[in-house]
Amino acid sequence: MTYHSLKQLAGQLATGKASSVELCQDYLARIQARNPDLNAFITVDAERTLAEARAADALRAAGNAGPLTGVPIAHKDIFCAEGWLTTCGSKMLYNFVSPYDAHVIEQFKKAGMPTLGKTNMDEFAMGSSNETSYYGPVKNPWDMARVPGGSSGGSAACVAAGLAPAATGTDTGGSIRQPAALCGITGLKPTYGVVSRYGMIAFASSLDQGGPMARSAEDCALLLNVMAGFDGRDSTSLEREQEDYARDLAKPLNGLRIGLPKEFFGEGLTGDTAKAVQEAIAQFKKLGATTVEVSLPNSGLSVAAYYVIAPAEASSNLSRFDGVRYGYRTPDYTDLTDMYEKTRAEGFGSEVKRRILIGTYVLSHGYYDAYYIQAQKLRRLIAQDFAEAYRQCDVILGPTAPTTAFKLGEKADDPVQMYLSDIYTIAVNLAGLPGMSLPCGFDGQGLPIGLQLIGDYFSEARMLNVAHQYQLATDWHQRTPGGF
Amino acid sequence: MSLSLDDVKRIAHLARIRVSDTEAAQTQGQLNGIFSLIEAMQAVDTQGVEPMAHARDVYQRLRDDRATETDRREAYQAVAPQTEAGLYLVPKVIE
Numbered sequence: 001m002t003y004h005s006l007k008q009l010a011g012q013l014a015t016g017k018a019s020s021v022e023l024c025q026d027y028l029a030r031i032q033a034r035n036p037d038l039n040a041f042i043t044v045d046a047e048r049t050l051a052e053a054r055a056a057d058a059l060r061a062a063g064n065a066g067p068l069t070g071v072p073i074a075h076k077d078i079f080c081a082e083g084w085l086t087t088c089g090s091k092m093l094y095n096f097v098s099p100y101d102a103h104v105i106e107q108f109k110k111a112g113m114p115t116l117g118k119t120n121m122d123e124f125a126m127g128s129s130n131e132t133s134y135y136g137p138v139k140n141p142w143d144m145a146r147v148p149g150g151s152s153g154g155s156a157a158c159v160a161a162g163l164a165p166a167a168t169g170t171d172t173g174g175s176i177r178q179p180a181a182l183c184g185i186t187g188l189k190p191t192y193g194v195v196s197r198y199g200m201i202a203f204a205s206s207l208d209q210g211g212p213m214a215r216s217a218e219d220c221a222l223l224l225n226v227m228a229g230f231d232g233r234d235s236t237s238l239e240r241e242q243e244d245y246a247r248d249l250a251k252p253l254n255g256l257r258i259g260l261p262k263e264f265f266g267e268g269l270t271g272d273t274a275k276a277v278q279e280a281i282a283q284f285k286k287l288g289a290t291t292v293e294v295s296l297p298n299s300g301l302s303v304a305a306y307y308v309i310a311p312a313e314a315s316s317n318l319s320r321f322d323g324v325r326y327g328y329r330t331p332d333y334t335d336l337t338d339m340y341e342k343t344r345a346e347g348f349g350s351e352v353k354r355r356i357l358i359g360t361y362v363l364s365h366g367y368y369d370a371y372y373i374q375a376q377k378l379r380r381l382i383a384q385d386f387a388e389a390y391r392q393c394d395v396i397l398g399p400t401a402p403t404t405a406f407k408l409g410e411k412a413d414d415p416v417q418m419y420l421s422d423i424y425t426i427a428v429n430l431a432g433l434p435g436m437s438l439p440c441g442f443d444g445q446g447l448p449i450g451l452q453l454i455g456d457y458f459s460e461a462r463m464l465n466v467a468h469q470y471q472l473a474t475d476w477h478q479r480t481p482g483g484f
Numbered sequence: 485m486s487l488s489l490d491d492v493k494r495i496a497h498l499a500r501i502r503v504s505d506t507e508a509a510q511t512q513g514q515l516n517g518i519f520s521l522i523e524a525m526q527a528v529d530t531q532g533v534e535p536m537a538h539a540r541d542v543y544q545r546l547r548d549d550r551a552t553e554t555d556r557r558e559a560y561q562a563v564a565p566q567t568e569a570g571l572y573l574v575p576k577v578i579e
Contacts, residue, residue, distance in 0.1 A: 099559040192539035206538050235544060304524045315499060322500070324572050329565035336575045341502035353501055354514060357492070360499040361515075374525050376535035381528075383536060416517050432539020457540070 002030065002162035003480055006071055006219045009165055013060065013070040020053040020060070020070030020114060027072055027116055031163045034484065037144065040158040042077050042135045043085045044117040052114035059112050068222060069112030074164035076155050077118040078125055079210070080199040081105045084115070088201045089123040089133040089151075092347035093327045102199025103231040104168060104210050111226045116164045120154030123349045124318065125175055125203045127151050128421045131412050132351040139408075140183060141481040142447055146405040149179030149421075155213050156183035161484045166214040166223055170200060172207045173306055174400075174425025177437035180213055181400035181450020184439045186467065186477060187213040188220045191457050192432035193238035195224075196231035204313035205236075207306075207429040216477050217438060217467035221246040224460060240458075248465040254288035256466065259393030261296045264424060268402055276441030276449040277399050280470070284397070287469055294389040294396065298381040302427035303419060305382070308362050308375035309430070314352075315359025321347060354415060383431040390456045395466055399424055400437040400450030424452060434460050438467050439476040448476075486516050 004012075012018040028046050035041050049072065056070040080086050080098035082105075087093045101109065108115070122132040130138040130153030138153040140146040141161035148157040152169030156179035159167050169176040171189035180187030188211045195210040202208060212223035224245045231237045260281070269277070281291060323329035323343035330342035348356070362371035389396060401421055411418045428435040433454055440451035451470075455463040471477050487495075492512045496503045503511065557570060566573040 096563055099556065099563060193542070232545070232547065236538070236540075236542065238540070238542070239545075298528075301525060301528060304522050307518060307522055308525070319500075323565060324574055325560075326563045327565075333575065336577050337500070339575055340500040341497075344500055345502035348501070354511065354518070356499050356501065357495050357511065357515060358518060361487070361491075361495050364495070364498065370526070371522070373535050374528075374530060376537060377530035377533040378525055378528060380533055380536035381530070383539075414517075415514055416521050419518075419521065430539075 003215065004165065005216060006068060006165055006214065006222050009071045010068055014065070020056040020072070021050060023070065024049050024053040024072050024114055024116065027164055031117065034161060034163060037139065038141060038157055038161055038163070039136050039138050040120055040154040040161065040163060041074070041117040042087055042089070042120050042154070045084065048083065049114050049116055056112040056114055066111050068226065070114070071165065072114045072116045073108060074116045074119050074155060074158050074167040075105065076121055076152050076168050076170060078121060078170050078201045079105055079168060080201065081115060081118070084118055086118065087135070088125070089121040089135060090348065090352070091134040091328055092321045094134070096327050100199060103196035103233065104200065104227055107226050107229065113226070119152070119158055119167055122151035122153065123352050124201065124314070125151040125170060125172055126314070126351050126355055128174070128178055128418050129406070129411065130154065131408065132349055134349060137408055140405045141484050142184065143405065143445070146407055146447070147182070149182035149401070149405065151175040152213060153179045156180055156185055156187070159183070159185045159213055159215060160481060162480065166212065166219055168210060168227070169213045170208060170210045171429065172203050172310060173429050174422040176211050176213060177400050177425050177435055177450065177452060178422060180437040182405040182448065184448030184476070184479065185213060185215055186217055186220055186436065186438045187211065188224065188436040188460065188464070189428070189434060190224065190228065190460055191434045193236050194228045194460070196229070196234040196237045198231050198233040202317040204310040205317060206313060207310060216471055217464045218246065218249055220436070221249060221464045221468070243461060245461050245464055248461045249468040251465050252288060253284065253466060253469050256284070256289040256395070257393040258284055258289050258291045259294035259389050259396040260291050261294050261299065261389065261396060261398060263296050263299050264398035268423065269399055272441070272443035273399050273403065273449050277451060280440040280451050281397065283470060283473060287473060292392050294392055296382070296385040296389060296427065298378060298385050299427045301378050302382055302430055303423055305375040305378040305430060306426045307358065307419060308371050309379065311355040311359035312363050312372055313359070315356045315363065318352070318356055323347070351415070379430045382427050386431045386433060395459070395463060396454040398452050400452040404443045404445070404447035404449055428454050433457060434463060436463055436467060438470065439479070441476055487512055487519065
């Protein structure tokens with residue numbers, strides 16, 4: 001059952017072929033055997049998982065099971081889960097056992113889905129390779145010498161390696177889509193405001209959004225049905241009618257208009273990635289879609305605007321880590337300022353510090369207009385580009401990442417090169433649009449390539465339909481890494 | 485634009501992060517690399533463009549002015565580095 005879909009697992013539970021306890025025991029055994037190499041999980045707590053599984057089995061026995069009751073899931077260690085160590089990949093929270101549940105965790109609890117563990121991630125979700133985690137880098141199951149992408153790299157790697165059937169992730173500049181691409185799985189970042197940020201440790205609040213990571217678009221649709229929903233404790237949560245994100249999966253793609261942004265198919269896109277994306281376009285045409293060239297003229301500036309806005313918000317959000325109310329406190333200090341400065345110097349890793357410093361600078365007196373306000377103006381221009389493009393198309397298609405998985409250490413000392421691996425994903429967060437990545441082929445070294453779909457606001461059901469129809473016609477999403 | 489070593493130390497103090505001289509020098513080079521990426525923004529004429537603070541134009545919701553939270557002080561203070569009699573302890577700030 002290692003690589004079964006959520007629907008298949010739910011079917012086994014419904015027909016009594018397996019219990020939730022048995023499913024969890026299988027996955028826990030795989031985690032125990034493979035995680036020491038992969039390092040996809042920061043925390044595994046078999047007793048807690050099995051207690052949740054027993055509760056799910058009891059719920060089913062009582063006739064109260066929902067569609068996914070008993071199916072286990074792994075959670076990114078950015079989601080606060082009561083009683084679970086919740087580190088956010090940082091030394092700063094090395095001892096933080098959360099006293100409460102994130103809204104997303106509550107939703108999965110209500111659905112009766114046991115937690116398999118908390119997955120590794122870049123520290124405070126700042127990174128594109130998982131190398132900034134205090135708990136060591138995650139390996140890519142397709143090539144253990146390579147990175148899984150980031151920041152939701154543990155979630156992507158554990159699903160790709162069959163250590164969990166699905167996982168949660170969060171995406172501030174590409175942190176669901178880029179690791180999904182590099183690990184050959186499917187991941188969706190919903191429209192900003194669809195999934196509550198309550199209890200999801202904040203990085204850049206106007207960009208952060210949680211979403212599902214799984215083996216197929218169909219699985220992502222089922223998971224989004226659980227995750228999405230209004231929550232008054234997140235001031236930007238949107239009050240909308242509950243949707244069934246799986247409702248359009250079976251619709252044919254006749255008449256679908258796919259926009260191809262010329263900026264995504266320029267000189268930066270080469271070799272196997274370009275070829276795989278072109279083959280995917282040909283496949284969509286076979287399925288009845290038409291293509292139209294669109295333009296996102298300001299998308300080239302999205303990385304620059306992002307590296308002002310995200311660090312600015314991060315510098316404010318991360319001011320709460322001061323050694324007073326939770327987490328790490330330096331052992332030796334003379335006064336309050338000394339305690340703050342040493343706690344933060346010792347508790348944060350170097351990438352997090354860099355971003356706090358950038359954010360502090362761009363928000364400081366005399367620089368606010370030149371950086372922060374200018375970045376927010378560019379943000380509007382970028383969002384307007386997308387609005388213009390959606391006059392001509394239903395969905396935008398392009399690559400998720402400029403390259404396949406790179407080697408561990410290859411970009412670790414060069415922040416700017418690392419930042420550019422999110423060049424195709426960042427504009428989506430700035431505009432607040434939904435985006436997803438799905439596997440569309442392999443490069444010459446056998447590494448997965450990701451295809452990105454970007455939808456208009458609230459078009460998740462349509463995007464999942466487009467991705468599902470593609471996955472019915474192809475089998476890239478069913479490939480598994482050798483050795484797992 | 486380029487940050488001096490003193491700039492780096494001043495920002496680090498504003499952010500309450502202790503940096504040694506060696507770290508400050510390393511950080512200076514990396515931050516200047518990042519700022520050269522950010523500088524690309526300055527070439528764009530954005531006169532008359534309304535800054536966009538938020539992905540969706542939504543208004544802040546208001547709620548009724550009544551207590552909704554239960555008292556969970558003990559649970560929250562259980563994860564604090566140092567507490568006493570329901571208070572968070574920090575080094576003395578007033579002589």
